[in-house]
Amino acid sequence: MSLETVVEDVRDEARARAEEIREEGESRADEIISEAEADAEEIVQQREEEVEAQIDEEREQALSSAKLTAKQKRLEARRDVLEQVRDGLEDRVAEVxxxxxxxxxxxxxxxxxxxxxxxxxxxxxxxxxxxxxxxxxxxxxxxxxxxxxxxxxxxxxxxxxxxxxxxxxxxxxxxxxxxxxxxxxxxxxxxxx
The missing domain is CATH 3.30.2320.30 (ATP synthase, E subunit, C-terminal)
Structure with missing residues (x-):
């Protein structure tokens, strides 16, 4: 075996090893990208669910607040009517x-x-x-x-x-x-x- 043959064998081996490393690297990179995309999709999904939950909660709070305000206004209106009725009653009694x-x-x-x-x-x-x-x-x-x-x-x-x-x-x-x-x-x- 000549030196050139040995060098050529080493080069072929190095090329094969480099190709193997490159393929492993690409494979690993594909795995990492795939995992990252899956993680990103999961994060987006989770964030969308959180945003929907927050929107629902804020909508419920706004609705509850509006109902409370409406109830208070109804009670105030009733109180005003009752006060007018009582004032009218007092006026009629005073006039007897x-x-x-x-x-x-x-x-x-x-x-x-x-x-x-x-x-x-x-x-x-x-x-x-x-x-x-x-x-x-x-x-x-x-x-x-x-x-x-x-x-x-x-x-x-x-x-x-x-x-x-x-x-x-x-x-x-x-x-x-x-x-x-x-x-x-x-x-x-x-x-x-």
Whole structure:
């Protein structure tokens, strides 16, 4: 074997080895590219799912917020209507006059009288425009007198220092009590719940 043959064999072997390394490198590069593309597709898919989930969550929050805002506006509107109804009721009660006012006021005084001893000295307060009516009605009650005005729609506030009792039988207190007791029914009738 000559030196040239040996050199040629070594060269052929080196070429074959280089070709083998190159093929392995290309194969490995193809594997890496394929893995990277698969990873990229998985990342894109995962990111799309995350974005969709975030969009759904934000849509749900916006919808929930809109529903809450609408509910609050409905409640405010109902509260305004109920307030108007109550104001109208108070206006109508304040306008009651004549025999009907006398009858209502007398029944409120009678109800308050049950809370006091017969010999008690009792002071009665009422609406300024009802002073004459109250003075006339109190003539029927021994030891009872008109003591001053009360800012109210009508009726009486009755007090006795000796028994330390105070009874609020104003139209205002009666309306408040009835209103509280009947608010659910009033709402149902107004808003057909």
């Amino acid at each position: 006059d004549g025999e009907r006012r006398e009858e209502l006021t007398r029944s409120l005084i009678d109800a308050a009288a049950e809370e006091f001893d017969d010999d008690a000295t009792v002071e009665v307060y009422g609406r300024e425009s009802d002073e004459e009516l109250l003075t006339d009605l109190l003539a029927d009650y021994e030891g009872w007198s008109f003591a001053g005005t009360e800012d109210c729609l009508g009726g009486v506030v009755v007090e006795s220092e000796s028994s330390r009792v105070s009874v609020d039988n104003t139209f205002d207190s009666v309306i408040a009590e009835v209103w509280d007791d009947e608010l659910k029914h009033i709402s149902e009738r107004l808003f057909e719940e």
